[in-house]
Amino acid sequence: MSDRAYQLLEEQQKARGINLDAVKEQLKTLKIETPSWGYGDSGTRFKVYQKEGVPRTPFEKIEDAAQVHRYTGLAPSVAIHIPWDKVDDYGKLRSHAESLGLKIGAVNPNLFQEDEYMLGSVTNANEKIRRKATDHLLECVQIAKETGSRDISLWFADGTNYPGQGDIRKRKAWMQESLSEMYRALDPHMRMLIEYKCFEPAFYHTDLADWGMSYNLAMKLGPQAEVLVDTGHHLQGANIEHIVAYLIDEKRLGGFHFNSRKYADDDLIVGTTNPYELFLIFYQILLASKDNDEAIRNNVSNIAYMIDQSHSIEQKIPAMLRSVLNVQTQFAKALLINHDEVTDAQNRDDVLGAEDAVRKAFEFDVTPLLHAVRQEQGLPLDPMRAYLDSSYGKDILARGKGGASW
Amino acid sequence: MSDRAYQLLEEQQKARGINLDAVKEQLKTLKIETPSWGYGDSGTRFKVYQKEGVPRTPFEKIEDAAQVHRYTGLAPSVAIHIPWDKVDDYGKLRSHAESLGLKIGAVNPNLFQEDEYMLGSVTNANEKIRRKATDHLLECVQIAKETGSRDISLWFADGTNYPGQGDIRKRKAWMQESLSEMYRALDPHMRMLIEYKCFEPAFYHTDLADWGMSYNLAMKLGPQAEVLVDTGHHLQGANIEHIVAYLIDEKRLGGFHFNSRKYADDDLIVGTTNPYELFLIFYQILLASKDNDEAIRNNVSNIAYMIDQSHSIEQKIPAMLRSVLNVQTQFAKALLINHDEVTDAQNRDDVLGAEDAVRKAFEFDVTPLLHAVRQEQGLPLDPMRAYLDSSYGKDILARGKGGASW
Amino acid sequence: MSDRAYQLLEEQQKARGINLDAVKEQLKTLKIETPSWGYGDSGTRFKVYQKEGVPRTPFEKIEDAAQVHRYTGLAPSVAIHIPWDKVDDYGKLRSHAESLGLKIGAVNPNLFQEDEYMLGSVTNANEKIRRKATDHLLECVQIAKETGSRDISLWFADGTNYPGQGDIRKRKAWMQESLSEMYRALDPHMRMLIEYKCFEPAFYHTDLADWGMSYNLAMKLGPQAEVLVDTGHHLQGANIEHIVAYLIDEKRLGGFHFNSRKYADDDLIVGTTNPYELFLIFYQILLASKDNDEAIRNNVSNIAYMIDQSHSIEQKIPAMLRSVLNVQTQFAKALLINHDEVTDAQNRDDVLGAEDAVRKAFEFDVTPLLHAVRQEQGLPLDPMRAYLDSSYGKDILARGKGGASW
């Protein structure tokens, strides 16, 4: 059935000017980084659920991550979080990853879990605390050098809960001061990816509240600073794909933290709440990937796709499999957009036609296409099934409860 | 200065038809319940800050709560949370409270901190878990009888994170089934206060998502079931004072959980984000308190005003002092509304005049009024100052870190 | 290609327990009412665009609506708006519709376009204005009897812009009083569908602000009063499918006004912003359609599906074609959900599996299925293409500019 389905899809796409061979090649280039902390226990402020079989060490986290890559071919790197993934010897961690066919991806400093950071880390009014926070950033740059990581992902919980609690403009200056120091420590090929978030855990103001603040800071720091878009960090109604297109146009889109949300930073499995939004993000990216401007194409080709979720009621490894597969599905659909058809309709002021030309691609069932790609890559057609049929999930139960958590 | 200020305010109010003596009497009736858990450690999913001096036992929580009442005269009862406040002998807890001039207020069951409740408590698909949850509700009814509490406050974390995860309508039936059993266990003078919340910790659907669902359930259960409005549990833009007026009109407003929010369920100190909203809530309540319908006046007079916050970066007892004082301030302002003036403007289709008649009361500085009331009640004019000048805050530091938390 | 595609889909669905023959039968029962006003000019407060060829009379609107039905077989009735569609002889309008294979659908009173209603219609403090408004409602009941319409759709712009502007509870009583009088005028088979809206054009409070207020009013009026869900009338984040399931469970879901929104009541073409939401609404409806409770099944089978949009930059008839086709697509996808698979996963506490079982159906391309249905119904496979290839769109240009608008 699978072959006939692919054949049919191929004919259908050919008829509308889409070459599936080219699509398959692009699909094979998709890489999605999974986060080490996504394999550990997590939860909400009301409850963290402890699951059996959760990894106890950074090494075990990487082993779990390797499973996701093994069955999908999509997840060849793992982001780490310091100090959650602090080890004595990062070379060893790196070798461990490499032995499993993985790389260590972005390094994520953690500046929100020590008592001293209660009123801010790099934006704390106390110089000593800012110093400590900056030192941690520098430490992470050093770790990245040891793990061979290109990117440092920066998310700050810094902000205030009440008007007057902090001096907004002074904090802005302190943020810039700290990140400037960090920037100078980067090797030339390294990047700082600056995340933003509208609220939580700060509930009055967040020092980097929106893309504009991250972008403006990146512009001041220099070309190695770019913006990281977490799909759950916007106010209700924000048009994320617009922001994505905008940042690409300014050549400052560094990457994504993918997850799903319906309300706040819900941190659910990516692609489960509004799959069309994910598709539309890829539409903007793929459109820009054909731009005449080489700098724009360069920006697009360096986008880091990363998962950052806090799925807490699901099985960990399957949750991550589902996540990367959902991203792949929407990426595949976006590859079926016929951009000429869209442009033609735009040029004719044909609103309905242009909208249809985009949405049409979303309506296709890309399963035969994904099967074909997996077959060519020697991967199981149904990665989730294959993983569940393996013994890995049962074997790790021996780890017991009480593994890594945050 | 204080006397002259009061005199001036009195003349000013008299000139606009407001009798400050009557206002003072109403102010003296205001009672705000504080929550035992508001004295313990709390935080966000990112970090719970452990503070020195936090109470270690339910008895110590009540001692802290007594401080708030001692300096304000506003907080004569304490809500408890089971099992956080589980003790062997509730009679002893009650006596302890009474010895400090307090009552035990609403009993709050906790159905969200055990592993079994991960996919629901009273709405869990597993009958045994529902049984356990219902038993806990019944246990809380029993405790309420022992503590002499009139109200049981019901907040459920129950809900789902994904479409399909649960059967929405079956869960609705299970909720009703469980609460019906609980309802039958109530003594005739007791009340169930049914809270609702639009999201968190469930991020797709919450079984009791809005006032309509709580209200409809209360109607089915019977007259002892009423709705509890938590000011942080609504979607952005919801007009809370409209809901309040509506529920009073249906005689089903049971009470409030007061707190402040700008984004989600931020759980900040009440009255700090948008004080006007709190004032407008009291406007609706006070307007209804003059209704011709006795049933409506009865509903109003039984409203339970309760604080429910998760202030995590502030000193605990001062945070609670500020909270009850903020409520008092807005209540006082609302008492200065001249309802005849509002009605007259409404009757003349004078939109600007009607709006002004309400907002005008908000603009008055009620400090002299509050000072007068405190003086008459033998309370310190500045309760916060008086508490901070006392040794209590320092004395409790001996409790050390690591007290009660959730 | 079409036949092979259908065959493949049929095998595929059979393998997962879905019988396409049954699905096709259900698809043939889908009826979506289009609104007469959707064929006229519309816009935003900033600009109403006048288009050439817009119908000049209620008769021409019905002719345009007939085009939508002709090519899709989906839209056999037209809702009318009074006084926009006021005619001397409603029997004539009805005959005109019937001669084109259509019925007159819901009658929509208009209580927002006269100066007198500036501060309210049925909730106006002025008794004479309330009387006039109620008389208009009664007039619409009478018209419905003449047009053979079962449903009266009630949307009220009534509300206030400022605190104090109106007495919320008095207005609530006036609303009930007016609708009670209207209710008594209904024939036994007729229904009142009570819409709600969180804001606009009133920006402080809307008298019927949410489903709870419409539902509660319907309960007081009697079994012929039900709730009408407009998909654009909720606050950001509201879970509409939850509300749908809830209302069905209470047997009070009367119908829908379909449209799309990303921000407020954007009134865009249904299915263009978040198609998954529309699918999830149908998931709840179809699940309930299999309920053991006959009353629930009855409620489901009487749901009125109606379009209510204000597409202003698109060609009118094509916009409506797209709308009904989008609804059909999501309905078709929802028909492919295997409810047993969902339930099994729920019973195993398999969160990922349950979510997948629902979303999986959304991923199928239903084009072959829709083609098959259209073929069996003697309809063009591509209704939009067929309409655009016809001369109708050009012929009506003779109507010129300046047709019906609101």
Add this chain to the structure above:
Amino acid sequence: MSDRAYQLLEEQQKARGINLDAVKEQLKTLKIETPSWGYGDSGTRFKVYQKEGVPRTPFEKIEDAAQVHRYTGLAPSVAIHIPWDKVDDYGKLRSHAESLGLKIGAVNPNLFQEDEYMLGSVTNANEKIRRKATDHLLECVQIAKETGSRDISLWFADGTNYPGQGDIRKRKAWMQESLSEMYRALDPHMRMLIEYKCFEPAFYHTDLADWGMSYNLAMKLGPQAEVLVDTGHHLQGANIEHIVAYLIDEKRLGGFHFNSRKYADDDLIVGTTNPYELFLIFYQILLASKDNDEAIRNNVSNIAYMIDQSHSIEQKIPAMLRSVLNVQTQFAKALLINHDEVTDAQNRDDVLGAEDAVRKAFEFDVTPLLHAVRQEQGLPLDPMRAYLDSSYGKDILARGKGGASW
């Protein structure tokens, strides 16, 4: 009573380190521009209410605006909208204004009320339409030179309703191209104030959707381009005062369009929905006005305060009086913040103290202060009362209905 009240307030403020004489001087500098269109008829998409006495010409609008200034001393300039205020001889309009003690303020181009702009003005895919739009901008620069206006306020309705409808990045380039041309036409003392808006009338994407896009564009254009903050143009939850502080810090805050909103761009009378927000905006401005950096102080001193509302159910002139008075009230309150007290609390990590130091100023009744200022300025103590007691409101009824509207 008034004198005693002022005396008391003065003592009270002196005791906390606030010199009321200095405050009064600052109050006398406050200037709020009112918009010519705010005196005409307006409404929502559902209905524009025609009022008697609405001005029929730009000259009459200015006469009405002069009334607002006459009674408040706060509104010495009037913004104009082209072509709504198009006249043959702008010198004559200017003289007319000056004869009434007013200036012509910001010139507002209108690029949203012609059919050609349906799919965009400066971002239209059609070069001829972009040319026409740019020419209109240039025309407005020319008018500004004739009227002696420093500022051109730029709000664009440009955007799309659907994914694919337009090419987001191309439109971004066209916007920049058009505004660059306009920028070059400015005289050295003139400014472009670039507004942004998250949605409406475009419901998928707006070309200038947030402050970041306006700011980035201003940075590219040059120092005469600044950002205009309309308080109703943000997504729910946006912290406007944070944006204000941020823009001041970058020396790019050009001005405000004040109005109130609870939901979307409700355009209600400023200060009626959440007065505390307005106060907090002034807190940030006044804090920055004391900055050591002269460039920051300069930015602050050039902020243009403008009203931009669409009050449609109120009497026009009284609505504007209320608006400027509400702004004055919150400005006065913000002047009572003791910034040293705030800073001290911040430096002690005293969250509660810092919050209180800000909110405390909001709680004062500034009526005696405003009375004193008005008395010193020879203005009526109650400007609204004075206007209503004048014959102006009755006299203009002779204009009849059907005046200017949009």
